Amino acid sequence: xxxxxxxxxxxxxxxxxxxxxxxxxxxxxxxxxxxxxxxxxxxxxxxxxxxxxxxxxxxxxxxxxxxxxxxxxxxxxxxxxxxxxxxxxxxxxxxxxxxxxxxxxxxxxxxxxxxxxxxxxxxxxxxxxxxxxxxxxxxxxxxxxxxxxxxxxxxxxxxxxxxxxxxxxxxxxxxxxxxxxxxxxxxxxxxxxxxxxxxxxxxxxxxxxxxxxxxxxxxxxxxxxxxxxxxxxxxxxxxxxxxxxxxxxxxxxxxxxxxxxxxxxxxxxxxxxxxxxxxxxxxxxxxxxxxxxxxxxxxxxxxxxxxxxxxxxxxxxxxxxxxxxxxxxxxxxxxxxxxxxxxxxxxxxxxxxxxxxxxxxxxxxxxxxxxxxxxxxxxxxxxxxxxxxxxxxxxxxxxxxxxxxxxxxxxxxxxxxxxxxxxxxxxxxxxxxxxxxxxxxxxxxxxxxxxxxxxxxxxxxxxxxxxxxxxxxxxxxxxxxxxxxxxxxxxxxxxxxxxxxxxxxxxxxxxxxxxxxxxxxxxxxxxxxxxxxxxxxxxxxxxxxxxxxxxxxxxxxxxxxxxxxxxxxxxxxxxxxxxxxxx
DNA sequence: GCCGTTTTCGGCCCGACTGTTTTCAGTCG
Numbered sequence: 001x002x003x004x005x006x007x008x009x010x011x012x013x014x015x016x017x018x019x020x021x022x023x024x025x026x027x028x029x030x031x032x033x034x035x036x037x038x039x040x041x042x043x044x045x046x047x048x049x050x051x052x053x054x055x056x057x058x059x060x061x062x063x064x065x066x067x068x069x070x071x072x073x074x075x076x077x078x079x080x081x082x083x084x085x086x087x088x089x090x091x092x093x094x095x096x097x098x099x100x101x102x103x104x105x106x107x108x109x110x111x112x113x114x115x116x117x118x119x120x121x122x123x124x125x126x127x128x129x130x131x132x133x134x135x136x137x138x139x140x141x142x143x144x145x146x147x148x149x150x151x152x153x154x155x156x157x158x159x160x161x162x163x164x165x166x167x168x169x170x171x172x173x174x175x176x177x178x179x180x181x182x183x184x185x186x187x188x189x190x191x192x193x194x195x196x197x198x199x200x201x202x203x204x205x206x207x208x209x210x211x212x213x214x215x216x217x218x219x220x221x222x223x224x225x226x227x228x229x230x231x232x233x234x235x236x237x238x239x240x241x242x243x244x245x246x247x248x249x250x251x252x253x254x255x256x257x258x259x260x261x262x263x264x265x266x267x268x269x270x271x272x273x274x275x276x277x278x279x280x281x282x283x284x285x286x287x288x289x290x291x292x293x294x295x296x297x298x299x300x301x302x303x304x305x306x307x308x309x310x311x312x313x314x315x316x317x318x319x320x321x322x323x324x325x326x327x328x329x330x331x332x333x334x335x336x337x338x339x340x341x342x343x344x345x346x347x348x349x350x351x352x353x354x355x356x357x358x359x360x361x362x363x364x365x366x367x368x369x370x371x372x373x374x375x376x377x378x379x380x381x382x383x384x385x386x387x388x389x390x391x392x393x394x395x396x397x398x399x400x401x402x403x404x405x406x407x408x409x410x411x412x413x414x415x416x417x418x419x420x421x422x423x424x425x426x427x428x429x430x431x432x433x434x435x436x437x438x439x440x441x442x443x444x445x446x447x448x449x450x451x452x453x454x455x456x457x458x459x460x461x462x463x464x465x466x467x468x469x470x471x472x473x474x475x476x477x478x479x480x481x482x483x484x485x486x487x488x489x490x491x492x493x494x495x496x497x498x499x500x501x502x503x504x505x506x507x508x509x510x511x512x513x514x515x516x517x518x519x520x521x522x523x524x525x526x527x528x529x530x531x532x533x534x535x536x537x538x539x540x541x542x543x544x545x546x547x548x549x550x551x552x553x554x555x556x557x558x559x560x561x562x563x564x565x566x567x568x569x570x571x572x573x574x575x576x577x578x579x580x581x582x583x
Numbered sequence: 584g585c586c587g588t589t590t591t592c593g594g595c596c597c598g599a600c601t602g603t604t605t606t607c608a609g610t611c612g
Contacts, residue, residue, distance in 0.1 A: 027595050031584035063585050101601095103610050138603060188612090201612085229600055244612080246599095264596090264612075271596045276588060282597060 002047045002453075003074045009036035011073050011082055012066075017094040018085035020104035021111075034061040037265060039070075041323060043522045044491065050074055090117040100148045101141075109134055123149045158196040160480050162510030162547055164241055168200055171219055171243065178215045181206050182250050187260035191317045193550035195513040196480065199242040201260050205253040212247045252284040255300035258307075259283040265322035266315075273310045273326070281306065318553040323518075337553040338532075340546050342565045345374035348419065348442055348473060348505060348533035349541075353398055354379035355387035357538040360398075360405055360414070366539025368412040374568045376415035377402060378442045383421035383429035390418070392434045399437060413568060415439040419473060424448040426462025428469075435468040440575055442505070444473035445486065453487040460488060461496050470578055471531050471563075472497065474507040474514040481511065490519050494526050501578045503529040503563050506555075508548025509541075520555020529563040529574075530555075 016032035038061050039046065046056060056067035072079040089111075096107045099119060110116040113134050116125055125131050126146035132139050168186055175184040181204055185191070188201035204212055213233035217225055226234040226242070233245045248256040259267060259282065267281075274281045280289045285300025286309040299309035307314050312329045316337055319325040328334050350356030351363055358366070360377065367375040379398070380389035390398065399416045406414055417440045421429035428435065428443060435441050443463045451459065463469060475493060476485035497504055504523055506515045515523065515530065523530055532548040534541055552562065559565045566574060 025584080028584050030595075034585085061585065065584060101610070105609060136603075136608075140602060144601090199612095227600060232599060234600095259597095260612080262612085268596060275596085278589095280597090284598095 002045075003077055005039040005042055005046055007077065008046060008070055008073045009039040011078060012036040012039070012069075014094060015079075015082050015085060017097055017104075018082075018089060020097070021089060021093065021108055022085070023104070023108070031061065031066070034265075035059075035066050038062065041321070041518060043518045046070055047074055048491070093117045095119055096122060099145070101144055102148075106136075109136065119149050158198050159241065160196050160510040160513075161190060161194065161550075162544070164190070164197060164200060167221060167237060167239070167241060168202075170221070171202065171216075174219050175202065175204055175212070175215060175245075178206075178210075178212065180210050181212070183253055185257065187246075187257055188244075188262060191261050192263065192320055193318050193547075193554060195516075195551060199244060201244050201246070203253070203256055203260055204245065204247050205250040206247050208249060210247060212245065216243070216245045246283075248283065250301070252300050254302035254304070255281065255285045255306050256283040258303050261317050261320060263321050266320040266326070269322050269326050270306075270310065273312075277310060279310065281310070286310070316553065318550065319556065321554075323521075335556045335558050338549060338557050338559050338562050338565065340549045341371070342559040342562065343372065343532060343545060343549070344567055345372050345376070345415075345564045345571065346370075346534050346536070346542065346545065347376040347415070347417070347440065347471060347531045347564050348378050348507070349375055349536040350379050350419075351377060351398075353394065354384075354389055355537060360401060362539055363536070364405065364409060364412050364414055366536075366542060369539075370542035370545070372412065372542070374413045374415060374571070376417040376440055376442070378417040378419040378440075380446075381418055381420045381429040383423065384446050389421070389429075392430060395430070395434060396437070417442055417470075419444050421446060422459060422463040424451065424459060426459040428463060428466055432466075432468065435466075438468070440470040441466075441468045442471045442473045443469055445477055449477055449483060449486050451486075453489060456486050457489040457492055460493055464493075464496055464500050464502055468579060469500070469502055470575060471503045471505050471533075473505045473533070474512050474535070475504055475519070476514045476516065478514050479511050480513075485514075485516075491522065494519070494523050494528055497523070497528045498526045503531050503578075505531045505533050506548050506552055507533055507535050508544040508546075508551075509535050510544060510547055513547060513551050515551075515555070517551055517554035520552055520557055524555065524557055524561045530557060530561055531563040533564070 012032045013036045016029045019029050038059055056062055056070045057064060069079045093111060096102055096119060114125055114130060116122050123146060126142050131137050131142040131145060172184050175181060183205040185203050186200060187203050189197045190200050206212055213228035216233050216235055221237045222235045223238045224236050231247050236242050246260060271281050278289050280287045285297040286306055288294055288296045299305035304314045315325050315329050346367060349363055351360050352358060364375060380387040382389040382391040395418060402414045402416050416438050418438055419442045422443045422445050423429060478485040504515055506520060520530060532552055534544050536542050
C-alpha cells in the first residue's frame with residue numbers, strides 16, 4: 001500500500017484535533033496543522049521521496065520530529081502518537097470540532113460534563129435543554145448549537161466558484177449602490193480564484209458608523225443573520241452560502257484587502273517579514289512598532305502600498321498561498337501570469353453532432369464573438385454511447401463539412417478534431433487511418449474510473465504513446481459533486497507528456513477545472529504545454545475560459561506555457577511536431 | 584513542534600463578535 005501525502009496530512013490533522021482537546025500548547029498544535037497543509041499542497045509524494053532517500057525535514061515547517069512521524073506513517077499508515085491519543089478519547093469526537101461555534105474547550109466540556117461524543121448526541125442534549133446547565137453555556141448558546149448541528153448535518157460545505165458568481169455580483173452591486181460606499185470587493189478564496197469556495201468574504205470601504213450591516217441584511221437573498229456588529233456582519237443566503245461582510249475606512253482598504261484575501265498562510269509569512277522590520281501589519285494598515293515613531297501608520301490605502309512597506313512587489317491574489325510566491329517576489333522572479341486576452345483559440349468543443357447543443361456554424365460564430373481566432377471541433381467518439389459519439393463515417397463527414405465551412409468563414413478557423421475515448425486498456429476508440437486525417441486528437445477517459453492507480457496510469461500512458469495523440473483532456477476526471485478524481489500518478493503522466501511531446505488540458509468547466517492548480521505548476525516546471533479549453537457544449541460556454549485562466553494563474557502559468565495562446569501558424573507547427581515521425 | 588537579519592531559547596498574527604462575564608473566555612477568520 002502506498003501512503004499518499006493526503007493521508008499523512010489527515011493523520012497530522014487528527015493529532016492536532018486531539019492535542020487541542022487535550023489542551024496542549026497551541027503552537028504545537030499549529031505545527032501539526034502547518035505540516036498537514038504543507039503536505040496537502042506539496043506536488044511530490046513523500047512515498048516517492050522515501051524511495052529516493054530524500055530527507056522529509058527539507059519541507060518547510062517539518063523538523064526532526066515530524067520527519068520521523070512521516071516515515072512511520074509511510075510504513076504503517078498511522079503513528080504511535082495518534083494511537084496513544086485515540087486511546088484517550090472516544091472514537092469520532094473530533095467530528096464535534098467541525099460544528100460551527102464549537103472549539104476544543106467547549107467540546108472538552110461537553111464530553112466531560114455531559115458525556116457527549118457525537119453530533120447526534122449533541123443535538124439531543126440541546127433539544128433536551130441540558131446544555132444550558134453547563135458553566136459558560138446559556139440558552140442562547142444552546143439554541144445556536146442546535147441550529148449549527150442541524151445545519152452541519154445537512155449542508156454541503158463548498159461550491160464551485162461559478163455557482164456563486166451571480167449571487168456575489170448581485171450582492172456587490174447592492175452594496176456599491178449604498179450611499180457613502182466608495183468601494184466593494186470580494187476577498188477570500190473567491191478572489192484567490194480557488195476552484196471552490198466555502199463562504200464569501202466581502203470588503204467595503206465606507207466612513208465609520210455606516211449602517212452597512214443593515215444594507216447587507218436588506219439584500220433580497222438573505223435568509224438569516226448570524227452576526228452583525230459595527231464593522232462585521234455574517235449572513236446566510238437562501239441557497240445556504242455564508243457571506244461575511246467587513247467594513248473599513250477607505251484609507252485602510254488595501255490593508256484590509258490583503259488581510260481578508262489571505263491565504264492565512266500567506267498573511268502569516270507577511271507578518272513575520274513585517275516583524276523582522278519592526279513593523280506590524282493588521283487589517284487597518286502597516287504600523288511602526290519600535291523607536292520614536294512607534295504606532296505611526298506607514299501604508300494601507302492600497303495593497304501595493306502594504307507589500308511595498310515590507311520591501312515586496314505586488315503579488316497577484318491567485319498566488320497568495322505561501323507556495324513560494326513570497327520568495328519569488330523577493331528575488332524579482334514572480335511569473336507574468338497568463339490572462340484571458342492571451343488566449344487565441346480553444347482546442348476542445350462540441351456540436352450537436354454528439355452531445356453539444358448547437359451547430360458547427362453557431363459554435364464558430366460564438367467562438368469568434370468570444371475573441372478567438374481558432375476553434376477545434378472535438379465531438380465525442382462512438383464509444384461514448386450516451387453522448388451519441390461519432391463513428392469513423394460520421395467523423396469524416398464532419399471533416400468535410402468543416403472544410404466547406406472554413407472556406408467561407410472570416411475571422412475564425414475551425415480545426416478538425418475528436419475527443420476520442422481512451423479505452424480501459426489504453427487503446428483509442430477510432431482506427432489509426434481516421435485519426436491520421438484529423439488536425440488534432442484529444443484523448444479522454446469517460447469509463448472505468450475506478451481502475452487501480454497502476455492500471456489507470458498505464459492506460460493513460462499507453463494512449464499518449466499513440467502516434468496521433470495531441471492532448472490529454474481533463475486528466476483527473478473529477479466532476480465536482482458527482483465523482484472525485486481518478487487515482488492516477490500525475491507525476492508520471494507529466495513526465496511522459498514531456499518525453500512524448502504532447503500537451504495536457506486544463507478543462508475550464510466549473511465542475512471540472514482539471515488539471516488542478518498544483519499540477520499545472522508541475523507541468524509548467526516540466527515544460528509540458530497546457531491547453532486551457534472550454535469543453536463548450538453551446539456558444540455561451542466559452543465564458544468558462546475565464547475560470548480556466550483563473551486556475552492556470554493559480555498554477556503560475558505564463559502566456560508561454562499555454563498551448564492555445566499560440567497564434568494559429570505556430571499551433572500548426574506544434575501539432576505537426578507532436579505526431580510521431582513516420583505517421 | 585518549528586525556527587533563526589531580535590537566533591539554539593523564547594517566541595510563534597491579531598482583531599472582532601458573542602454570550603455570559605461583570606472584565607473576559609472562546610471562537611472565528
